Amino acid sequence: MAVPVLELRNLTKEIPAAGQEPFVIFKNISLTVNEGEFVSIVGPSGCGKTTMLRVINGLLTPSSGQIFIDGKEQKGTDGDLVMGFVFQGASLLPWRTSLKNVLLGLEGKKPPQEAGQIARSHLNLVGLSGFENHYPHQLSGGMQQRVNLARALAVDPRILLMDEPFAALDAQTRTFMQLELLRIWSQAKKTVIFITHMISEAILLSDRVVVFSRRPGRIRSEFAVPLARPRDIDIKSDHRFVELENVVWKQIEEEVKASRESSLI
Amino acid sequence: MPGQALRRGCLSIAGGLLLWEILTRLLLENELLIPPPTSVLRSLWKLTLSGELNRHLSATLFEFVCGFSTACIVGILLGYLMGRYRWFDDLMDPWIATLYSIPVIAFVPFIIIWFGIGLFSKIIVVFKITAVAIMLNTAAGIKTIDPVWLELSNSLRLSPWETTYKIRLPAALPYIITGMRLGVGRALLGVIVAELMAANAGLGYLLRDASETWDSPKLFVAVVLLAAMGVGSFILIRKGEQKLAPWRETAEW
Numbered sequence A: 001m002a003v004p005v006l007e008l009r010n011l012t013k014e015i016p017a018a019g020q021e022p023f024v025i026f027k028n029i030s031l032t033v034n035e036g037e038f039v040s041i042v043g044p045s046g047c048g049k050t051t052m053l054r055v056i057n058g059l060l061t062p063s064s065g066q067i068f069i070d071g072k073e074q075k076g077t078d079g080d081l082v083m084g085f086v087f088q089g090a091s092l093l094p095w096r097t098s099l100k101n102v103l104l105g106l107e108g109k110k111p112p113q114e115a116g117q118i119a120r121s122h123l124n125l126v127g128l129s130g131f132e133n134h135y136p137h138q139l140s141g142g143m144q145q146r147v148n149l150a151r152a153l154a155v156d157p158r159i160l161l162m163d164e165p166f167a168a169l170d171a172q173t174r175t176f177m178q179l180e181l182l183r184i185w186s187q188a189k190k191t192v193i194f195i196t197h198m199i200s201e202a203i204l205l206s207d208r209v210v211v212f213s214r215r216p217g218r219i220r221s222e223f224a225v226p227l228a229r230p231r232d233i234d235i236k237s238d239h240r241f242v243e244l245e246n247v248v249w250k251q252i253e254e255e256v257k258a259s260r261e262s263s264l265i
Numbered sequence B: 001m002p003g004q005a006l007r008r009g010c011l012s013i014a015g016g017l018l019l020w021e022i023l024t025r026l027l028l029e030n031e032l033l034i035p036p037p038t039s040v041l042r043s044l045w046k047l048t049l050s051g052e053l054n055r056h057l058s059a060t061l062f063e064f065v066c067g068f069s070t071a072c073i074v075g076i077l078l079g080y081l082m083g084r085y086r087w088f089d090d091l092m093d094p095w096i097a098t099l100y101s102i103p104v105i106a107f108v109p110f111i112i113i114w115f116g117i118g119l120f121s122k123i124i125v126v127f128k129i130t131a132v133a134i135m136l137n138t139a140a141g142i143k144t145i146d147p148v149w150l151e152l153s154n155s156l157r158l159s160p161w162e163t164t165y166k167i168r169l170p171a172a173l174p175y176i177i178t179g180m181r182l183g184v185g186r187a188l189l190g191v192i193v194a195e196l197m198a199a200n201a202g203l204g205y206l207l208r209d210a211s212e213t214w215d216s217p218k219l220f221v222a223v224v225l226l227a228a229m230g231v232g233s234f235i236l237i238r239k240g241e242q243k244l245a246p247w248r249e250t251a252e253w
Helices: A049-057 A098-103 A112-125 A141-154 A171-188 A199-205 A233-237 A239-264 B002-027 B037-050 B052-084 B086-101 B104-115 B119-143 B147-155 B160-197 B203-212 B216-244
Strands: A004-015 A023-034 A038-042 A064-069 A083-086 A159-163 A191-195 A208-212 A219-224
Touching (some): A004 A049, A023 A191, A023 A219, A083 B147, A141 A171, A171 A199, A208 A239, A233 A239, B052 B086, B104 B160, B119 B160, B147 B160
Antiparallel strands (some): A004 A064
16 A cells, blocks of 8 residues: 655745746645655755755745655654655765765764664665765765765754755766665655656656646646566666657756747737 | 985985184184174073073964964864855955055054953963964965866755855865965964064064074074974974875966
8 A cells, every 4th residue: 555755745945026026936836655655856946946855854844735754743843863865966965985974964863883884784785885085176076975974874864855966976987876866765665755857767767747837836737657677777768668758758858948038928 | 305305404404504614714703793603503402491492482382373363263264154154244345455465563562451461461462363364374275266076966865954064165175275375374473473563482582582692503593493493393284285285286386
């Protein structure tokens, strides 16, 4: 049975503007993500998907609406650490080694020895054993994102929030990291929300793809990905993959066109 | 090749000294104008034996170390508060701008009037110069922190205290060290000026004593020791930086 982990109810974020209509970033988002599910959110740039992820994590406050994790309402950054966040860019602390970066969320919460073991096993999971004592500047972009992922996973979150984690990588590394994420996800068995602007990436990784409209962002449509797991790179030439990619692309194209027209008025 | 660079540097200094010795012996009859290196060495040896050197050197070092370390503590603390809280920055800013723009030499007479001619007034001079440099740099480092690191701290639910000492302070460390580096050179100047004006011990005192008695070799001893102190503290800070901030591969000097 599908057990909901994350539930968003009518989540809205707007920025008040003096003497004007508030600037609405996204509006009335209601979404349920089930245990172990991998959900991707795609949409035209500037549609508020990254902002929404920050609101879910408590980094920004919603203007209205509620966020539930395992039925418990989340408010700001109080409360337990139940979410892991993987940032887009270089969010590793340059003064900490890979191991110490992964330890950041564990220090003071677990006994040092146990924390060390957890951190090591997660570096191992993301394929970085042997790089424990490297500083971020000694690692490639792909490796840095692996450490980011290990850090978010190490705190054993109920849900993993990933904000375009591969956007800064070159095309080859990106494809490779997508396949790595498939492997890591199948081992870690986490519930994931994955933000991306790359449709093929969303389809390759996800159980469900959610398409956002142009700003103010709303959920335009949802697609279950009809492809069996485990998946590999060949699946990209499967006709169902190609068809879904086309359908999603048409929708996003419409949104981009509509937003251009409205900005011309 | 650092080994080769070092060898060439040493060779250059040795050659210079040799030239200096030969020229002064051949051309100058009066040692008062420029004493040959051997006279300077003899004078250094005499001062060491009499214990005078030890007294002056340790006085200056003591003033320097005390002033510098208190300046680090106070400078980092106030700089942190300035970086974090706008209102505190606004309160401090006019004072620091004024204090910073007045040449330290103008302060020295007052400091001597208030705190006497002993060690304490020199400690105050070192403190004043260094603390301001460290404060301003720490504040700059705290202000320019990458916002992603603060988001990271929030997303990992670190406490405000953890955010301070695990994120903000290490992020500002390169700036803090730059402040120290700027402070060292100026503080050395300040302490010598203060000792020249009024003191009963210290390298500045030795300098004045030598110049009043027309003892050129002794004068040179003081200058050489000052140079050694400057270079020594410079190297210490650089080593400290490499140890504390190994992620900064290239240090701009």
